[in-house]
Amino acid sequence: MLKKYTFPMGGIHVNKYKLTSASAIIEAGLPEFVTIPVKQHIGAPSKIIVAKGDKVKVGTLLADFDGVVSSDVHSSVSGEIIKMETTPNAAGYEETMITIKVEGDDWEKSIDRSTAIVREINLSPQEIVQKIRESGIVGMGGAGFPTPIKTSVPEGKKAEILIVNGIECEPFLTADDRLMVEKAEQIIVGARLLNRALGIQNAIIAIDENKPAAIAELQRLSKLYVGVNVRVCQTKYPQGGEKQLIRAITGREVPSGKLPIDTGCVVQNVGTVNAVYEAVLKNKPLFERVVTVSGNACANPSNYLVRVGTPVSYLIDKTLSDVAGLDKIILGGPMMGTPITNINAPVTKLTSGVLLLSGAQFCKQPSTSCIRCAQCARVCPAGLRPYVIKDAMLYDGGIDELRRLHAAECIECGCCAYTCPAHLPLLDYCKLAKQELRKK
């Protein structure tokens, strides 16, 4: 019996709905047009270096990083740039995007398209970080923090452990699961690359126990490599949260107001690690990713390898699903994902799933009065008391009260609102409280 790692504070068990854990990754193919946002990461928008009318190839640099926290953006298709204006994003707001008309599938010469796995690592740490930077890699778990910054340890801090986050605790999503099954060796080599960049010898791949195929494959392969180990974690939401995962694997807690690196841990999503492998050893920039298209109203749920910029509506058509009767389309998982207002919005580097949902269980139930059961506080993985934060927001408790309640520590996982028997929108109040605190 293996020891199963988990975090002790809060957490919930949700229905998994993993419909696609056995469906292999399929290439989604090329749409007619792609719209590539120039900001797909946390930080400053990238600086566009191409012009309308330019011909681009797959992997051509479109926008350069601008400032300290930023990232490169590459073309995901070959063709002609026809529009560089604002285009509505998933929420409907206008955002600067580059629209490319697809012509053929012509890749940059430098990209190694063979499937043979490169195992040799002859690069220095600086060269690895430089390659990651040039390939526009960002955290693909959803936060979108530029990876080169995370892989260069700041002065005075020391990395000890690299945690590869293979925990996909959101219901429905299986993109990371399939990636681990199909690209297991790439992920292990990618982890070794990151190890080298960080100057450490210790990488831990954390997987939750409901992915037996991925666990078996990675455990088998990790025996062949030094310094890469697999740890099995309990299936519990939000096990994949950065702070929760660090607590589960190392027993350390990220102190309030500090960064994960202060505990000596660097956490990277498996998708990111795979992208690092492809970027450093195959010269392939980040322009495609695995997206789970699923949901109870999805006709043929599956995992697709999708070019960045592909419209969501193209993916939905691909599954032959009917949009007419849908209640909701969600980008990401049902716990933390955002609803779609504009169905033609593009898939970005951060889109892990497209969920087509219908039925009352996915809609908000009318809320009743709080019965003070304190379930929200018991399931909060940050140890907060959402019911008090709610009262503070409703009755204007003031900024000092919010600070006293540590509302800024909320990780927005949604456990509180999920669990509330009165169906109160507790997470919304917590988000508002966080904004209040940020304003001051």
Place this chain on the structure above:
Amino acid sequence: MLKISTSPHLQTPRDTRSLMRDVVIALLPAALAAVAFFGIEALTVILTSVAACVMFEYLVCRYWFKIPNTTGDYSAVITGLLLAYNLPSSMPCWMILIGAFVAIVITKMCFGGLGCNIFNPALAGRVFLFISFPVQMTNWPLPHWGSLFAPDGRTGATTLRMLKTFGKVSDGAQQMYTLDDLPNLFDMFIGNTGGCIGEISALALLLGGGWLIFRKVITWHIPVVYISTVVALVGILYVFTGNERFLPLPHLLSGGLLLGAIFMATDYTTSPMTIKGQLIFAVGCGVLTVVIRAFSAYPEGVSFAILIMNALVPLIDRYAVQRFYGEKK
């Protein structure tokens, strides 16, 4: 048309109604025990109380608050059941109506309805009746297992009343009891003793408590700590005084301790929110119960103990907070 809503897009099927329904189910064994030992009279008390509570809540919603009817969430049913369980089977119906009025209208709805009351409604109703009608509230018909109707108007003292008078000189009006007068432990366990209709059967109450913990409606903390505190303190008194009125087992099995600890001290609204707070609350209830049972004029102190601790809940909630992630140890 697509719906736009904030995350999470999933919600638990365990809503307020389903939690409260589980509490009602957990209370049913005690109702069966009550009817089995006190017959049709107990059934009358239970039905009157439940009907009155639901009616009062409906009337308040309809004519005073002018809000949609909230009786569908079963909370008024629970209040009605608990109020009935705290009354003797000989209680006149009009008094039950008054108790239900105090419980629902004054203790619950005047404070804003479900989730806003400071005191446990059923207990407040019971204490109001206890103070207003002490004679009727301490008239304990003897149990009559197996027959629906009471064979005659025989009444007797409850176990706790007997314990209270151990070793005291009879003052003429009051009978003096000894250890031999106590019902045997098995009778106490299944409920074949005098007392309030819902509190007599420890077996039925434990079954209900097991159901609540199994369905994760409550955690074990409040009941277990409350009961252990009472047993431990009574045990200490017994060891130090050697007085048989402090025998722990009769104190555990008789009176409202189990009913109070399992169903009333665990009421969400009137108990602390954090586990730490619940432990303080449970110990406080236990200490007060023993103090009242041992040193006051009343034989039983569970209702008063819980009500006093209810008043302290906001204070406990303010100071007994849980640790947050990343807090310095």
Place this chain on the structure above:
Amino acid sequence: MIYALLTNVGILGGVALISAVVLYLVSQKFKVEPDVLADDIAQLLPQANCGGCGFAGCADFARACAKADEEEFSGLLCPVGGNAVMSKIAVRKGFNFGGGARKVAVLRCQGDCAAAPSKVSYDAVSSCRIAGQISIGSSGCPQGCLHLGDCVKMCKFGALSFDKATMLPVVNTKLCTACGACVKACPRALFELRPLSPKGALVYTACRNIQKGAIARKNCRNACIGCAKCFRLNPKVVVENNLSTIPPEVDADACGAELRDTCPTGAIVYKEKADA
């Protein structure tokens, strides 16, 4: 008996005496010099404590008035009491009071259900702030009203109500005190405090959409398309970013009706007797 009585009187008297001494000492130690002028001014204020003046309540505003010299004083305004109250304060301070026009809040959006039909439905907590973060809103206009009434909740004077038919908030100009609470509450800054003309008229562009005309019109029939017809009629009107803005200097009495009639989309609102 008499002894017991005297003891009680003695003890109580002693307690009273000690308490009196303690109270006297404490009040001496923490003595607050009363500001007679500020107290007098506070008496004149409406005591709504709305914060519309920018100070933390009426007492704070009164202290600011008491301290202000004539120039500073002219910059202070109690929006609730208006000129009537300010002139009284000026008399108390011995200043001359010029006075200004009464301001009211106006809603710069006409995206009602008919003009800007919903494309998605909103199904979450009723808060414009939250709704605006997760979506552009049901109509698709990035500057339009979100129909969830954050402003109505913030109005302390009952001047805002929610019209169920149009799904837009309605300003009751009579009750509006221009406290500015709605201006702060609206996440899309749709409220503006505008001075009433001498005859009590108002003219303003009831739109804030800065998208190109065609896109704006696609989402909302009443959108301003930046055609600048109003600018040609009255050069004081500012048209930039595809949006016309009518500054308060434009004389609503003189050309309000013309401005309204010249607008092809009906984005310009003219109310002849806004106060009535």
